[in-house]
Amino acid sequence: xxxxxxxxxxxxxxxxxxxxxxxxxxxxxxxxxxxxxxxxxxxxxxxxxxxxxxxxxxxxxxxxxxxxxxxxxxxxxxxxxxxxxxxxxxxxxxxxxxxxxxxxxxxxxxxxxxxxxxxxxxxxxxxxxxxxxxxxxxxxxxxxxxxxxxxxxxxxxxxxxxxxxxxxxxxxxxxxxxxxxxxxxxxxxxxxxxxxxxxxxxx
Amino acid sequence: xxxxxxxxxxxxxxxxxxxxxxxxxxxxxxxxxxxxxxxxxxxxxxxxxxxxxxxxxxxxxxxxxxxxxxxxxxxxxxxxxxxxxxxxxxxxxxxxxxxxxxxxxxxxxxxxxxxxxxxxxxxxxxxxxxxxxxxxxxxxxxxxxxxxxxxxxxxxxxxxxxxxxxxxxxxxxxxxxxxxxxxxxxxxxxxxx
Numbered sequence: 001x002x003x004x005x006x007x008x009x010x011x012x013x014x015x016x017x018x019x020x021x022x023x024x025x026x027x028x029x030x031x032x033x034x035x036x037x038x039x040x041x042x043x044x045x046x047x048x049x050x051x052x053x054x055x056x057x058x059x060x061x062x063x064x065x066x067x068x069x070x071x072x073x074x075x076x077x078x079x080x081x082x083x084x085x086x087x088x089x090x091x092x093x094x095x096x097x098x099x100x101x102x103x104x105x106x107x108x109x110x111x112x113x114x115x116x117x118x119x120x121x122x123x124x125x126x127x128x129x130x131x132x133x134x135x136x137x138x139x140x141x142x143x144x145x146x147x148x149x150x151x152x153x154x155x156x157x158x159x160x161x162x163x164x165x166x167x168x169x170x171x172x173x174x175x176x177x178x179x180x181x182x183x184x185x186x187x188x189x190x191x192x193x194x195x196x197x198x199x200x201x202x203x
Numbered sequence: 204x205x206x207x208x209x210x211x212x213x214x215x216x217x218x219x220x221x222x223x224x225x226x227x228x229x230x231x232x233x234x235x236x237x238x239x240x241x242x243x244x245x246x247x248x249x250x251x252x253x254x255x256x257x258x259x260x261x262x263x264x265x266x267x268x269x270x271x272x273x274x275x276x277x278x279x280x281x282x283x284x285x286x287x288x289x290x291x292x293x294x295x296x297x298x299x300x301x302x303x304x305x306x307x308x309x310x311x312x313x314x315x316x317x318x319x320x321x322x323x324x325x326x327x328x329x330x331x332x333x334x335x336x337x338x339x340x341x342x343x344x345x346x347x348x349x350x351x352x353x354x355x356x357x358x359x360x361x362x363x364x365x366x367x368x369x370x371x372x373x374x375x376x377x378x379x380x381x382x383x384x385x386x387x388x389x390x391x392x393x394x395x396x
Contacts, residue, residue: 015237022240029247045357047364049259063356161258164356170287173356174378177263186265189258192360198320201368 042165046195053191059151059158060191061144062107065165067172068133071147072107073158079103081154086146092116101126109133112143136175140182149183160188259363263376277345279303281334283326284347285362286384287354288391291315293362297326302383310387315361323369346374349384351392 042062055074062070073079080103087094090112094102098119102108109131110118118126136144152158160180164173180188279300286294293313299306313319327344334343348362359376366374380388 015233019233019237019240022237022244026240026244026247029244029251033247033251044256045360047257047259047360048367049257049364051258051260053256053258162261164360166355166357168356169352170350170354170356170359170378171352173359174350181263184265187260187262189260190360190363191256191258194255194257195364198317198368 042163044163044192045166047190047192048195048197048201049192050194051189053161053189054159057155057157057159058161059148060107060161060163061148061176063162063164063168063172063176064133065167067168068109068131069136069144069172069176070107070109070131071134071144071151072105073151073155074106075155076103078151078155078158079105082147082151085150085153086112089146089150094119111135112146136172136179138175138178140178142175142179144176145179145182148180148185152183160185161191162188163191259360259367261363277347281330281343282345282347283323283330284349284384285319286380286388286392287348287350287358287362288312288388289353291358292391293319293358294388294391295322296387297322298330300383301381301387306383306387315358315365319362319365320368323365323371327369327371341373344371344373346371348374348376349380350376350378351380351388352394353392 042064057074059071059073062072064070073082080099083094083099083102086092092112092115094116098116101119101123108118111132111134114132118129121129134142134144134147136142148160162173162176180186280298282298284296284301286296288294291314293315294310295313296306296310299309303309311322313322323346327342330344331342336342346366348359348366350359363376365371380392385392
């Protein structure tokens with residue numbers, strides 16, 4: 001009796017501040033998130049290079065681990081123009097729906113003769129189908145060369161980036177190289193992950 | 204618990220004798236919202252790729268260009284030849300031609316990364332010390348990189364990266380093996396099926 005007890009506080013903590021911070025972070029992450037597209041799974045090797053890959057005006061030739069080649073251009077209008085160019089060169093006419101569908105594909109690996117059936121598939125099926133890769137051979141005049149030509153015709157400012165998988169064999173790369181060199185493309189970027197330079201390295 | 208507290212219920216005047224509804228608490232339980240907020244944060248944090256890929260530029264010689272001035276053949280004593288083998292092995296010939304009789308015994312094996320770097324640095328030091336710079340001020344040391352059918356794309360990027368690290372300005376990527384080299388390497392570079 002007569003003991004002084006501390007006044008009982010209600011167990012309420014003001015969470016407003018925490019909530020504010022949480023939602024601020026949430027907003028930040030939503031804004032910066034870039035989602036993985038349905039491209040082929042490619043794990044690139046790493047290099048000490050500091051040059052960033054440009055965001056726009058770029059075409060990416062990807063080589064996956066089994067040596068299949070995929071091709072992609074960044075801007076949607078360029079994709080449509082590219083399809084039209086290759087259609088003209090090969091005597092194939094594409095409908096507007098096919099063009100619209102093609103413009104949505106960030107990267108594809110379908111031979112020309114299978115392109116039309118592929119574009120006419122329903123959307124869900126399109127992403128599920130196993131893409132055989134664009135035909136490439138060492139002669140330098142395969143379909144990949146046609147695509148590169150069509151893309152450059154659509155946008156002459158396009159830079160060329162090569163994205164190879166760690167495990168892809170060198171001959172696959174050599175064939176891609178032959179296709180580019182046959183068109184006098186002698187300078188391009190190899191997309192790699194970043195890596196810390198070894199100790200003692202100076203630029 | 205997160206809650207918004209508001210003082211005062213409605214803004215009714217006093218004493219008008221009207222029947223009022225029971226005053227409801229204006230505290231809103233924010234717990235589910237906060238839960239959802241953190242769930243989304245977690246998701247977006249995991250889904251975000253923070254490191255943007257970098258790129259290394261590669262320039263290859265023009266194939267169609269007419270060779271106006273024929274380049275003089277490289278002296279084997281100034282060249283370090285790297286053969287990219289299977290399973291991340293690198294075979295190398297340091298300052299010796301493949302058609303030399305001693306090439307077979309001189310062929311050494313190393314691994315990518317630090318080991319290869321040491322090999323390049325050692326060879327670079329030795330060759331540059333033994334040979335003067337040429338008339339254009341280039342160092343004498345040349346690396347010839349020979350990828351083989353059993354090497355991977357990663358191997359090639361690794362070697363090109365070593366060139367950047369060791370600051371080797373003169374290197375060549377040559378993708379065909381000479382007969383002498385094939386003999387020296389033997390079955391090391393033949394794909395196994």
